[in-house]
Amino acid sequence: MKYIDNTKCPICLKNKFQLLNRDRRLSTGEVNCRCGSCGEYVTNESTYYYLRNSRDSFTDLHILAGYLREINEFKNYQAPIKLTINDEVDGYYNINEIIERKRLSNDPFNHINKLLQFLRIKSIRKDEYIKLTTDDYPVAYARDKKEFYHFLDEAVGCKLVEGKLDYTKNSPRPEEFEYRLTLEGWEHLSELDIPNSNSNQIFVAMWLPEKNKDSIWYQKMKMGWENVYLKIEDDPDYPYTKCYRADLEEHNNYIMNEIEYNIKNSACLISDLTGHRNGVYFEAGLARGYGLPVIFTCQEECFNDTHFDVAQINIIKYTADEQGLKELYQNLKNRIKQTIF
Numbered sequence: 001m002k003y004i005d006n007t008k009c010p011i012c013l014k015n016k017f018q019l020l021n022r023d024r025r026l027s028t029g030e031v032n033c034r035c036g037s038c039g040e041y042v043t044n045e046s047t048y049y050y051l052r053n054s055r056d057s058f059t060d061l062h063i064l065a066g067y068l069r070e071i072n073e074f075k076n077y078q079a080p081i082k083l084t085i086n087d088e089v090d091g092y093y094n095i096n097e098i099i100e101r102k103r104l105s106n107d108p109f110n111h112i113n114k115l116l117q118f119l120r121i122k123s124i125r126k127d128e129y130i131k132l133t134t135d136d137y138p139v140a141y142a143r144d145k146k147e148f149y150h151f152l153d154e155a156v157g158c159k160l161v162e163g164k165l166d167y168t169k170n171s172p173r174p175e176e177f178e179y180r181l182t183l184e185g186w187e188h189l190s191e192l193d194i195p196n197s198n199s200n201q202i203f204v205a206m207w208l209p210e211k212n213k214d215s216i217w218y219q220k221m222k223m224g225w226e227n228v229y230l231k232i233e234d235d236p237d238y239p240y241t242k243c244y245r246a247d248l249e250e251h252n253n254y255i256m257n258e259i260e261y262n263i264k265n266s267a268c269l270i271s272d273l274t275g276h277r278n279g280v281y282f283e284a285g286l287a288r289g290y291g292l293p294v295i296f297t298c299q300e301e302c303f304n305d306t307h308f309d310v311a312q313i314n315i316i317k318y319t320a321d322e323q324g325l326k327e328l329y330q331n332l333k334n335r336i337k338q339t340i341f
Contacts, residue, residue, distance in 0.1 A: 009035040010051035012065045014135055032080070037135045038065045039072025040080040044092065047084045051095075060099055066114070066141035067102045073121060073139070104141055111151050115140040116160060116189055119181050126186070129164045129178035149173055160185035199267040201242045202336070204229070205283040206272035228329045232336075243270075263287050268339055270332065273298040273306055273315070281307065293339045297328065 009017040016036025029045040043051070055061070064083075071081060084092035104110040118139040122130045132139075137148035153168055155161045156179075164178040181189075229243040244266065246259050263269060269287035271280055271294055284294050296315040298306060303317050316335060318328040 009033065009038060010048060010055075011035070011041075011061055011068070012037045012138065014038075016135060030082075035068075037138050038068040041068050042080050042082045044082075044084055044086075046086070047095070050085055058095070058099075060103065062138065062143045063099045063102050063104075063141060064095060065138040067098055069136075069138040070114070073118060102141075108151065108154060111140045111142060112155050112158070112160065113189075113192060115151055115155060116181065116185055119161065119179065119185075120189055123181065127180070129180045131176060131178050133176050152177075152179065155179075155185075158184075160188055199265055201244050201262070201266045202232070203263050203266040203269045203283070203287065204243050204245045204272070205269060205280045206245070207275040207277040207280055228325060228332065232329070232333065259283060260286065263292070264290055266292060268293045268295060268336065270295050270297065272296075273310070274302045276302065276305055276307065281310075284310075295332065295335050295339060297332070 007017055007019045008015055010033075012035060014035060014037045018034040020032035020034070031043045031045055031048040032040075033043065033048075034040045051058075068081065082092040083095050083098075085095055086092075104114075119130050132152075134145035134148065137143075137145050140148055140151045142148040142151060152161070152163075156163060156168070159182055161179045162182050164180075167173065167177050232243060244262050246255060246262065263283065263286055266287075269284060269292055271284040271287075273280060273296060284296070287294050296310060296313055298315050298317060300317050300319055303315070306315065316328065316331045318324045318331070
């Protein structure tokens with residue numbers, strides 16, 4: 001692809017930026033961007049020019065830069081995330097919604113934790129130093145390189161990281177530096193109650209009665225749910241690409257070991273309460289215990305029989321017909337976006 005040079009990123013204003021030619025085949029026009037600080041992303045043309053010409057209308061674009069860098073480093077995306085200023089563009093994420101959703105509290109440890117997670121994902125060896133530059137400030141959701149230096153110094157002061165050199169004594173500060181996690185840093189990360197931000201798997205807990213597997217209802221439900229999964233997996237704009245069901249996977253292991261392993265390594269769990277099977281409730285509880293978000297669904301005809309311990313939870317109700325399953329897919333897609341986006 002051809003690149004347009006000498007262009008600054010409209011989000012972070014850094015020069016390490018490549019603007020790919022716009023795709024004129026689309027009526028809206030797509031602008032494909034690659035930034036050395038933010039990572040890869042896509043905008044439509046109106047959003048791109050609005051970002052370039054009306055930056056004052058946005059507050060805290062450093063949060064957007066931090067989130068873009070985070071998903072580029074951690075998440076297994078099939079395609080770059082698409083950004084817009086318009087709520088009505090299908091398949092795009094609204095910039096202001098991202099900023100509000102990903103805003104960190106004033107606790108500096110939230111920024112330091114982002115930095116530690118970045119160092120962990122980059123550490124192939126536990127003793128290696130990871131090279132950073134001042135352009136990497138988005139990994140800590142910092143506003144600029146000055147604030148980035150501050151978070152690094154605080155992490156050193158807490159003995160969570162150590163520098164290859166004592167960079168605090170350098171004047172002026174270098175543009176490149178190397179840090180690694182200390183034993184205390186690794187221990188601190190292990191204690192954080194953070195869901196799997198780098199997982200592209202959704203665990204699905206549901207029950208389809210084997211004794212009725214030849215019935216029309218069973219076949220419709222099986223086909224309907226599989227279509228829901230396939231739509232989620234095949235959506236090119238959707239970050240979570242694999243729906244896992246233990247009963248559909250080939251393995252030679254003890255089934256509970258498989259279930260526990262895959263719940264631990266999922267981004268979230270969908271728990272379909274239809275039939276109210278103990279195993280489905282157990283797997284939902286297991287996921288909650290691991291700190292993962294759980295999305296509950298249930299057929300309308302079974303909804304009134306849900307157990308008391310989930311009665312106050314916002315459960316997605318659906319009907320087991322074609323229209324109901326279409327609505328289930330859309331509701332699940334929106335809920336997943338709200339839950340782990």
